[in-house]
Amino acid sequence: MSKLPKIALIGNPNAGKSSLFNSLTGLNQKTGNFPGVTMDKLTGIWELEPNRKVEVLDLPGIYSIYPKSIDEELVINILGNPAHADYPDMAIVVADASNLKRNLLLFSQVRDLGIPTVLALNMVDVAENQGYVINSIKLARELNIEVAEINAKKGIGVNGLRLAVEKTLKNRYASNDALPLPVGDDLLADITAQYGEADPYRSLLWLMEHDRMKMFSEEQRIGFDRLQEKHRFDAKSYKTSETVKRYEALSEIVERCVINLNRQWDAPPVKTMTDRLDSFFLHPVGGYLIFLGILFLMFQAVFTWAAYPMDAIDGGVAQLNDYLKEILPASALTGLLTDGLIAGIGGVLIFVPQIAFLFFFISMLEETGYMSRVMFIMDKLMRRFGLNGKSVVPLMSGVACAVPAIMSTRSIGSWKDRLITIMVTPLMSCSARLPIYTVLIALVVPEKSTLFGMFNLQGLALFGLYLLGFFMAILSAWVMKQLLQVKEKSYFIMELPTYKGPRFKHMALSIYNSVKAFVFEAGKIIVAISIVLWVLASYGPGDSLATVEQSVRQANPTLSASELANKVAAEKLEQSYAGHFGHFIEPVIKPLGYDWKIGIALITSFAAREVFVGTMSTIYSLGGEVDDENATIKNRMRAEINPVTGKPLYDAALGFSLLIFYAFAMQCMSTLATTYRETKSWKYPAIQFLYMTTLAYLSAFIVYQVLA
């Protein structure tokens, strides 16, 4: 394979890099209207012309080439190191035109690093709405660079950008301006002597940021420190003066190239849509109420609106199963197909409507720009508990899935805040818990009941569980803050972007992708475990299962045929391998109110909690009481009788105990693996697993003992 030219997308956070990446490559990289959506690099192919392809690299946003958090560090490690595998042949600097001066600061730095650069002026529509008109031809002349006006969101202007890129790829023009601020020639000579020839500005970047650059060894880093000392070079003051100097030059350029219509007409400053919306959403009291209201609406919707399609899917799967059982010969294989496989798949499919609603709301919050406002109003509260306003994004997206949520902590500058956020994020109820909540709530909270005749109690219970997860998360964060006792300065200097209308097509696509991932990822595990479980539950050690039927018949000579069949099935399950496993851990879980059947589900859900419902349906379908007309998992669980009391097994005490257990327990290998990757140490996933599981056990114990 010949090497394709590589183009890096560089720009301030939220400038529209990922949107542009999507329109160039046709891929579906995640976008959102708040700074810090993209946390990792992603490569795609852009077909400039038929048979002429280039590689495009989407990167996290940066405000300058001096990184302040690890997502920014990643970009500098690429741009500062020509030996890096991702070092680009050229860069497209994506600039938010409504904030031109600040965006040009980064542009000027990237260009001075010696990378051929094109400027893509994005969000021109936003700038025009605010009354700014940019003369991009003049700007191109002033900056001596190709400039293309684009609308990354709508994919407008790609053609102009293509021409600019072609030109730049051909002439590889990179300015080799003098340094923004002169330094001693002997300093540059020393750097060149020790670290090799490089663009002078890049040499300075190395000198100032060597601690954040992975290309240097310990020894080389010490060498840089020595050079700084020898030449009395103060990196901090250099960066400060450099920034001021650049802004001075850019101010003049912007002054010449941007027409401010507001000023021309001498009109009073217009109140933009964003200003007006913010007076509600950022209101000192109203802001909180609105936020709570939005969350509340979200969970009511997830529970009540999704119920209709869910019932339809549930009934459909049960009917399909009954039909198959009728037409297929009664055999072990039919059992595997219907009670194992189809029941397992049905257990996944039924939750598609809820997951879709959940993702709809979350992507709505992300797309409109409201997420930044939540960070703003929550910062003070979060700080008390050892977190940070920016922890809101991981915690909110933790409601969907903890894996991307933990990755999104990379934009948190302080290591302590970031670590605590990583540790507590899995306590937020993720979408894999939703099925468990739904089934159990339906069992223990009466369906028809409402509060004040308007709020569905089941929806309220669900909302309560999510709130509980959140409160436990911030409480745990507080405890960790006390334990860590690190005095590290964190800051919260953050842009609040303008509100933008959601793109429904984009939202639909992201919902579709999330649902697809849920169905296939979760589906694979669930189907695999269902099959394994079915085998384990259908066979037992030695010939124990073969003799079950005979011994049951002898022990109960008076039973009718169907009662006898049920009893045999129940006895068989108990004697199977799965039954043995369940009995094995029963002593440990008895204080929480769980029997050996629930024990089997607990064991299977340790790798991934989404298998709980599938496991339950396999166990109960094999374990007798097979009443074909009501063969849904809910009804089967409802029919379970506690052998000691003779009352339904799933009473409030057991139901809530299980709910609490699943709310707090760490039952997800992928999350632990992500924590390991993000903290680079096995210590933290181990602590995470232990503290969450202990928390789950103790809380479930208390709940059961109090309610029973």
Added chain:
Amino acid sequence: MSGTLADLKVGEQAEIMGFTDELLSLKLLEMGCLPGTVIELTHQAPFGDPIAIKVSGYTLSMRKEEAATIQVKTK
């Protein structure tokens, strides 16, 4: 009248004079808070912290303790 950004009330405008914290000043400069720029305090979160200011045409939020490192002059 001179003071720090933390002393402003919602709706008040002021001109940035300088910074007292060297570490924060770079970040603030990069975000467009340059000496001589006129800013306006637009929002305060519940309990007065963090705050949001309008600076060179966009909204920037920061904590009160960070705002206290920005010296300003009101007219």
